[in-house]
Amino acid sequence: MKLFKEKLAWAAPIAVILIIALFSVNLFAQGDPQARNLPVALVVSDEGTYVDAVHAAVEQMSKGTDGAEPMLAFTEEKEENMEDAFREKKYYAALVIPEGFNESVQNALTNHTPATLQLYVNQGYNVTGANYAKTALNALVVQLSQQYSASFLAQMNGQQIHADQAAVLVNPIVAEEKVFNAVTPATANGSAPTLLAVPAWVGALIGGFLLFLSTSNISKRESLTRKQTASLMGSQILFGVIIALFSGFTVATLCVVAGINIPGYFLVGSFVSFAAFCFFLLVSAVTAWIGKPAITLFMVVMLLGMGVLMMPKEMLPDFFVTFIRPWIPIRFAADGLREIFYFGSGFYTGQSFNTILGIGIAGFVTYLLSIFKPVRATKAIAE
Known part of the structure; x- marks a missing residue:
């Protein structure tokens, strides 16, 4: 029963609760x-009239239902700007009303050809977000098609329906999909950039902490001058x-062995190495100032980060978007690798590269x- 009198023993169940709670945060x-x-x-x-009807359906969809926020937020763009907008990751998808759409709907029964609305999908931005947007836009097209189908059937009441007209009557409007920045095969369904970014962080974390312990042992054994410390x-x-x-080239090698479709062995290995080194500098800096507690801090950052890396920010709770997502270093490595994998980027990946460099x-x-x-403060921390 002596164990029950020990304060450290009572700390065990409290620690277990805190650790489990930390792991469970990602459930939210x-x-x-x-x-x-x-x-x-x-x-x-x-x-035209039918174009206005599409506009009305979009406006209705933008209002949401039962007071909830809408799934999609529409912004009007010009066709010639879409490739740049997708490359800059402004949109997950686009609904395109092509030239001649109004006339195609008017003459659908005569021409025996359904009218077409185009769906552009920015797949490389985020597969989950792009798929949600595509599904919602497809539902909108189906809704419009059903409305026009009912209208056409009412107009033809009592008239003979030819076989060629039947298919158009059922689906007077169809969706035509075009994928931009496509997720290439054998890249874990778009998850490869995140899967490759995590080892960069873990390698920096473990390597940085082990080197901190090594330098601490040296400092304990010897009284170093500042020149020797430098x-x-x-x-x-x-x-x-x-x-x-x-870290970088082990990851690249394992990708080749596992059959992951990487854009270039040296390119991927170099970028992961760059990210790992910048993260290593961050880990070394924090451990140099606060010592062993830094490992706990960085583990917490990694555990919290795993819940936000795969999901688009529009699908995360506000707390994660505001207080967790901006502070996850791994996210910038994943964003950079996504640029390399799906947007044709070289070693310099723009904003993600600049952020990682800034961290370093x-x-x-x-x-x-x-x-x-x-x-004295240094020795105290090392102990």
Whole structure:
């Protein structure tokens, strides 16, 4: 019964509750995801009564139901801007009313040909978000088709229906899909960028913490001057380069072995190595200042991040979007790899590259500044 008097023993069940709660936080992000205000473009290249009817259906869909936020948020765009808009990840999809649509509906029974509404799908942006948007747009097209079908049947009341007209009467409007920035085969259904980004973070985390323990042991054994400490830090950064290269090209090699369709072995290996090194600098900086508790902090960041990496932000609770998603470093590596996999990017991936580089520079400067910590404070942290 002596064990029940020990405070540390009572800390065990409390720790278990906290750890399980931390793991379970992601249930709020992925338990019952609801798409809200997925950005979708509306391209109108025609005019007329039937075009106005499509406009009315879009406006109705934009209001949502029962006071809830709508699934899709439409913005009018021009056809010539769509490729750039998709590349800049402004929209998951687009509903296009092509030129001649109004006339096609008017003459559908005469020409025995259904009118066509085009659906553009920005698949590489996020497969989940793009599929939700595509499903909703298809439902809108089906709804319009059913309305026109009922109208045409009413007009033909009592008239003989020819076989050629029957198919058009059932589906007077059809959807024609065009995929942009397609998710290539053998890339884990679009999840490959995230799966490759996680090892960059884990490698940096484990490598950075082990090197911190090594340098702490050296500092305990020897009384180092600041010049010697700077030399030791330089060696740690050099080791970080080695760890990053091992991380990046091990990931690229495993992709080849596993049959993942990567855009280029050296390109993917180099980018993952770059991200891993920048993350390593961040880990080294934080551990240099606060010591062993940093590993817990970074594990929490990783666990919370896993719930938001796969999902588009429009399908996450507001809390995750505001307080968790912006602070997950792995997300920027995943975004960069997505640019490489599906948008034809090279090593420089734009905003994601700049953010990762910024993380690395901030980590490097903060790490260097740790050399000016009081010696006593350093020893206390190391112990």
